[in-house]
Amino acid sequence: MDLLSVPTILQNAAILTVILALSGYLLTTFSTHMLARRHDMLDLINKRLNEFYGPLYVASEAGNIAYRSLLKRQGKEKSDPILDSEMKDWTLWMTTIFMPLNDIRERVIIEKAHLIIEERMPQCLLDFVTHVVGYKAVLARWAEGDYSERRSTIGWPPEFDIYVRRSYAALKAEQTRLMQSMGWRAWQRIFGKNNSH
Template sequence: MDFSVLTGVPNILQNAAILTVIVAFIGYALTFVSAHMLAQRRDKLELVNKRLNEFYGPLYVASEAGNIAYRSLLGRLGKTQSYPILDTEMKEWELWMRTIFMPLNDVRERIIIEKAYLIVEERMPQCLLDFVTHVVGYKAVLCKWAEGDYSERRSTIGWPPEFDVYVRESYAKLKAEQTHLMHSGLWRGLRRVVGRR
């Protein structure tokens, strides 16, 4: 009887056990890495959503509404720009400032001041600071108007033209990033794999 065949059995079992451990480790490593990637992506998506919902989204809507209203007022006055504000236009201008423009400015100012931590950049963009300064200047003008003093008709700090560009571009970039994070194939695949466990 040849017992040499039996001496190979422990080696086969030993190799199978080692292979099982290796496969299990690889499976664990893949699960760990994919779960980590999913967590990072989820965290990034949460931050993008927070920035859109609490900062850039409201800022964008208020800015677009303000721009539409401004163009409407100019059309109503038959002008292409607000400066100079004529005496005959002052009553209409004051009405729009008090009821439309300043409430929208106040919303934007509050968002910028209270939610500044959601700004994408490391430093506060100058156009946001310029906007807040512009609004503060108009608050002083409105106080004078309330006292019947119409010697100043505009904020002494001009409208920052970069503000609208910044708001539109930032909103568009974040929406694109949100869409990418929510709809990429890898994301859906990883969610399916991890979701089954």
């Protein structure tokens, strides 16, 4: 072995070591950045699910189940005009079940509007709030003994339930995808899970 080649080999080894160390650093930095970005995205999705779309979804599904139950109880298959004989049930269900659920949804929409997925407020959400405001006037009249109005003059927006279900399902799917892409161990670190199953 030539003595002049030993320094060259050592120099090449040092350069290779620096290149490998720099590559490792860049790879670690990139993967840490990507994980942090996914973590931030997951945080936003969780916030949207926990504070906006989740409560809207649960309250909407509960309201729909209760409404179908009332229709079944009355022997109806669809929303027909409310008869005088049905008014007692209607006012009871409206004041104790439907309006409290409407109030939850209205409060979520008004107070957590910054969490909507879209850049602009969807019209069906505005229509829903307007529908609820109309019912507040009806219930105020009922409280005074005036039952001449039985429903909100502003109809139920049919797109509302479709929007809530679709948005909730899309966010849940994105949440699952992000959690899977981050790996189970990363997910455990983020949410502080100590069990390994």
